[in-house]
Amino acid sequence: MSSGALELRELVKHYSSGGDAVRAVDGVSLRIEPGELVALYGPSGSGKSTLLMLIAALLAPDSGSVMFGGRDVARLSGAKAADYRRREVGLVSQEFHLIPGATALDNAMIKLPVLGFSLRQARARTVPWLERVGLAGRAQHTPERLSMGERQRVTIARALVADPKLLLADEPTGSLDSARTGEILSLLRDICRERELPGLLVTHDSDAAVFVDRVHTLRDGRLREGPPLLTDASAQRMASTGTDEPASRGRARVEVSGQ
Numbered sequence: 001m002s003s004g005a006l007e008l009r010e011l012v013k014h015y016s017s018g019g020d021a022v023r024a025v026d027g028v029s030l031r032i033e034p035g036e037l038v039a040l041y042g043p044s045g046s047g048k049s050t051l052l053m054l055i056a057a058l059l060a061p062d063s064g065s066v067m068f069g070g071r072d073v074a075r076l077s078g079a080k081a082a083d084y085r086r087r088e089v090g091l092v093s094q095e096f097h098l099i100p101g102a103t104a105l106d107n108a109m110i111k112l113p114v115l116g117f118s119l120r121q122a123r124a125r126t127v128p129w130l131e132r133v134g135l136a137g138r139a140q141h142t143p144e145r146l147s148m149g150e151r152q153r154v155t156i157a158r159a160l161v162a163d164p165k166l167l168l169a170d171e172p173t174g175s176l177d178s179a180r181t182g183e184i185l186s187l188l189r190d191i192c193r194e195r196e197l198p199g200l201l202v203t204h205d206s207d208a209a210v211f212v213d214r215v216h217t218l219r220d221g222r223l224r225e226g227p228p229l230l231t232d233a234s235a236q237r238m239a240s241t242g243t244d245e246p247a248s249r250g251r252a253r254v255e256v257s258g259q
Contacts, residue, residue, distance in 0.1 A: 004069065006032045006055070006166060006198040011064035011074075013050055013221075024050040025061070026221030032198035037167075037189050039201045039208050041228050042218035048202045051218065052170055055200065056089055057081035068166060086111060090164035090197070092188070094171035096151045098143040104130060104150075105139040108157040115162060122161075129157040133187060149180035156187065160195075167192055167199035174204070185211040 013025040024047040032038050042048045053059040055066055057073050058081075066074040073084055085091070098107045105126060112122035130139050133153040143151055152172060159167070169188055173181040185201075189211045192199040201212060209215045215227045 005034060006030075006200070007067040008051075008055070009065045009067065011051070011054060011066065012062045013047075013054060013059060014062055023047075023221040025054065027064070028218070028221070028223045030216065030223060032200060034196040034198055035193045036214070037192045037199040037201060037212045038214045038216060039203055039212040040216050040218055041203065046218045047221045048218050049170065052168055052200070052202055055166075056091060056168060057084055086115060087162060088165045090159035090162070090167045092152075092156050092159045092167070092169040092172045094174040096143070096155050098151060098154060100144065101142055103140050103142055104135055104146065104154045104157075107143070107154050109161055110158065112161055126157065126161050129161050130154075133157050134183075148175055149177075149183065152176060152180070152184055153187075156184070156191075160191065163195075165197060167197045169199065169201045169203075171203060172201070173208070178207070181205060181207060182211075 008028055008030045011025050011028045015022040015024055026047075028047075028051060030038075040048055040051070050059065054061050054074060055068075057066070057076050061074050064074070065072040069088065073081070076084055099110070105123065108130060109122040109126035112125060113119065117125065127139065130136060133156050135150060135153055135157070138146060138150060141150075143154075146154070152175075156172075167188065172188070173184050176184060185205075185208055188199065188201065191197065201208060209227055214225070217224050217226060217228050219228075
């Protein structure tokens with residue numbers, strides 16, 4: 001069951017670097033509904049990773065709030081924040097962080113014993129997720145025997161085995177070819193819809209907008225709706241339809257600076 005929407009309210013996080021203020025996140029407000037996958041674009045240093053860390057309660061904001069599950073998770077204590085990440089957040093990252101020599105099954109179920117599951121229960125809970133991400137026949141393979149796309153699928157299964165209420169994906173397709181990229185993005189979109197999870201996808205991938213419900217851009221800590229730059233094809237399509245909006249529900253191919 002969904003815990004409801006994720007809502008960021010006037011979120012601010014500034015740093016000091018060499019005496020200068022770095023406005024990593026500067027008054028960001030955003031609401032993501034259950035079942036909705038939102039893409040966040042922006043060049044390197046735009047504040048995207050900082051924003052994800054704030055949502056995951058890995059950083060405390062200078063001001064503003066991160067509302068989820070009926071409370072401000074940005075104000076959780078250290079122990080409660082860790083429990084929030086373990087139980088409610090499914091995090092998919094570009095870095096796989098898989099244990100060498102351990103099977104795909106063991107890697108995917110690694111956090112379940114910490115949550116109180118027996119090994120038998122953990123395996124029973126994880127196998128269906130490996131099947132769901134297309135790794136039914138690879139569960140006993142170690143990372144060394146898996147392709148890059150298969151390793152990423154293990155991280156998706158690992159993020160979802162604890163039945164999270166929120167999905168965060170940080171450049172999940174950065175090391176994949178175009179065919180695998182489409183498969184992973186489609187899978188993330190389908191999981192958000194099926195499980196009614198609010199999802200935030202941080203990406204540089206120009207094709208990601210095709211798979212999401214809305215597109216936003218973060219630059220210099222400020223958020224705006226829409227992609228960084230439309231391709232000529234998208235611009236022509238908009239001109240031919242006489243609209244100022246991209247394709248339906250924000251689904252337009254985009255090109256991103258700073259790739």
